[in-house]
Amino acid sequence: MIVDIERFVENETPYWRELEGMLDSLERDSGAVLHLDEARRLHYLYQRASSALARVNHMALAPQLRETLEPLVTRAYTEIHQGRRQAQRLAPFHWFFAVFPQTFRRQGWAFWLALGATLAGCAFGVAALALDPDVKPYIMPFPHLLGDPSDRVAEEEQAELDDRAGSHAPFAAMLMTHNTKVSMMTLALGVTFGIGTLCMLFYNGVILGAVAFDYIRAGEGVFLSGWLLPHGSVEIPAIILAGQAGLVLGRTLIGWGTSDNLRSRLRKSRPDIVTLIFGAAIVLIWAGIVESFFSQYHEPVVPYAVKILFGTVQLVVFYLFLGLAGRGIGLRWLRRDAP
Amino acid sequence: MTGRSLRYTIETPEGITFALYLAGPTSRFLAWGIDMLAKAALFTLLSYTAVPFGIVDGGLAVAYVTVAYFFVDQGYSIALEYGWRGQTLGKRLLGLRVIDEQGLRLAFSQVVVRNLMRFVDGIPFFYAVGGVAMVLSPRLQRLGDYAANTIVVRAPRPASFEFARTGSAKYNSFRAYPHIEARLRQKVPPEMAALALETLARRESLAPAERLDLMRRIADYLRDCAPFPTEATVGITDEQYLRNAVDSLFRTGASKRDAA
Incomplete structure (x- = not known):
């Protein structure tokens, strides 16, 4: 008292x-x-x-x-009692080259599930267009894709090198911001226990499958590869990475496979979600630059073989980066050779 | 926290409880409106900085503005909530703050997740989904708060205590009995103490009969809690008894100096 x-x-x-x-x-x-x-x-x-x-x-x-x-x-x-760890020195290179790929591998199940949803959407898009060509305006909401693929290819191949001069930077900026917003939306929809994320990935897959089928059926498979591979080889995986983050969030909310309470589950998975979405955003910046400055040029300005080779190499390097970076393989190799 | 109360109680590991007050949808919506204006102002300022780019290349200026708008739009809340400990400009002006559900400081991942979830909370317009989620949530959380384990509270402000309003600065015969004053403070619940204070503060607005009745009932209650000796209470009215009791309940070193 x-x-x-x-x-x-x-x-x-x-x-x-x-x-x-x-x-x-x-x-x-x-x-x-x-x-x-x-x-x-x-x-x-x-x-x-x-x-x-x-x-x-x-x-x-x-x-x-x-x-x-x-x-x-x-x-x-x-x-x-702060939840924040001690103030850490910013280490962007370490984060991108070690933490990001490590997080990707730790949550690999979600990536494969996201890829599966995209591929299922692709199959649906192919089947829908194969069975009913009139469905094209409904599943491809892009006016420049609604015409005959061969007409577009002819038009694109007549373009000169200088035709697009001055439009690269704004186009790249538009692509970067738009695609990053799509990836953020894909993540945010994970709050619907992952269902919204799966729907978004499936829908993206439908468009992708339908466009690919439309061009291949028209005999323009080489043009399609040359057009899509340079940027799509990183852009599409980046959207799937965002889906991976959304599915991690969805699984965390469901609580599947753990006895932790919701608060604890969210606390554990949040850093992974943030890492994946930031990683996806950085990759999308690169994809926007490639799409604006490189993908839009076709033969005779840039040979398709060069574009396809560039895209294929980029895809392999990106896959190796996500699969191997941050494992310390280089360090182990150096130690083994040390006297 | 109990029921749908706006009072949110946190118990520390030391066994101490303290209360926070949840921010309602209206104040949060107003704060969001202020933030929209701040973003618009910031974006206008950034647009002016694009002029030198336009001299070099018109396309470059458009690209700069596009990217700048994106960063302002997405980065504003993340940067300010992290840097200003849970406050944006709107929240700061309206005295709101985002905090961890357990009262801890916000982690960066919490700030990012709660702001990225605006994409869903904002569907289809004006935060309809987030607003419905908030109304249905016992902690007034939109989906972003739910995913980030955050709540929005009214930043606590020390109460301004107008001691003079009660007329308690006069001579108080109870002060001669500090041990009974201490017992009074111990026995009277805070709600009753607040009621006594408010009754005195509003005494002039009460009808004479109601004023006498209310003063008598509260004074009787206080007499039962901690009876003072007859020499301290003889000849004083119920209202004076109440004044003395309120002075004993709320008096602090600072208020004593103020009264002097």
């Missing part, structure tokens, strides 16, 4: 002010690191303020004093 409330407040106020000052300085500089003595002092002041709050919590002098102490204890509690 606090008999003399005035003396209690007067005695404790310097400690509360000191705690407030420490919290202010910590909140101003999120990268600040406390020395051991400062950390001990902060903890002591937090415990002292907590103790004061516990003493006034059930007393009538609340809410005035309680409403003074509660924000202070809240802030101190947040600072001391």
Whole structure:
């Protein structure tokens, strides 16, 4: 029981002010690191303020004093029990070349499921167009793809090198931002327990399958490969990576295969989700540049063989990167050769 | 937290409980509106910086504006909520803050996930999905908050206590009995103390009969909680008893100095 409330407040106020000052300085500089003595002092002041709050919590002098102490204890509690790890030095290269591929492999099941949904959509698109050619306007919502593929190929092959000059940068910017938004949407739909993500991937697959079938049926398979492979070899996997992230979120919400509670599951999987979507966004930036500056040129400006070779090599390198990077293989190889 | 209350209680490992107050849909929507205006202003400023690019190449300027708009649109909330500890400009102006469900500081992944989920929360327009989710959620969480384990609270502000309003700055015969004052503080629940304070503060707006009746009932309740000796209470009205009791309940070092 606090008999003399005035003396209690007067005695404790310097400690509360000191705690407030420490919290202010910590909140101003999120990268600040406390020395051991400062950390001990902060903890002591937090415990002292907590103790004061516990003493006034059930007393009538609340809410005035309680409403003074509660924000202070809240802030101190947040600072001391923070979920954020210690301030880490930014290491973008390590993140991209090690953490990103490691995360991809750790959540590999989701990638294969996302790929499966895309391929199922492709099969549906092929079957739909094969069985009913009139369905084309409904499953290919792009005006430039609705005409005869051979007409488009003839038109594209007549284009000169300078015809597209000046439009590369805005086109690349539009592609990057649009595709990144699509990938974010694909991830966000994972909140519907993954169903929305699967639908999005299936729909993308339907368009892809229908376009591919339309061009192959028209005998323009080489043009199609030369057009799609240079950027599609990374753009399509990037969208599937976003789907992978969405499916990780969906599985986390369902709780399949773990006895952890939802909060714990989300805490564990969130860094993987963020890594996958940021990785996908970076790949899409590259894909946008390639699509704008390279994919849009056709024979005779750029031979199809060069474009197909570029796309194939890029696909293999990207696959090797996701499969091998971050395993420390190079380091192990160096150690084995060391005397 | 119990039921649909806006009060959200967190218990620390030390066994201390403290309360936070959840932000309602209206204040969050207003904060979002302010953020939209801030984004528009930022985007306008960035558009002016595209002028030098336009001199070199018109296409380059368009590309710059497209990318800048994208980064402002997507990065605004992520950057500010992480840098300002759960606050954007709108939230800061309206006194709101995003925090971890357990009151902890936000992790970067939480900020990113809750903001990326805006793509779904925003369907089909004006955050309809997010708004419905918020109304249905006991913690007023939209889907993004749900996936990120976050809640939006009203940033706590210390209460401004207008002691003089109660007329309690006069001589208080109870002050001679600090041990009984302490018992009074211990026995009277906070809600009743707040009621006594408000009754005194609004006494002039009460009808005379209701004023007398209310003062008598609260004073009786307080007498039962911690009876003061007769020499401290003799000759004082119920209202004066209430003034003295409120002074004893709420008096602090600071308020004593203010009163002096």
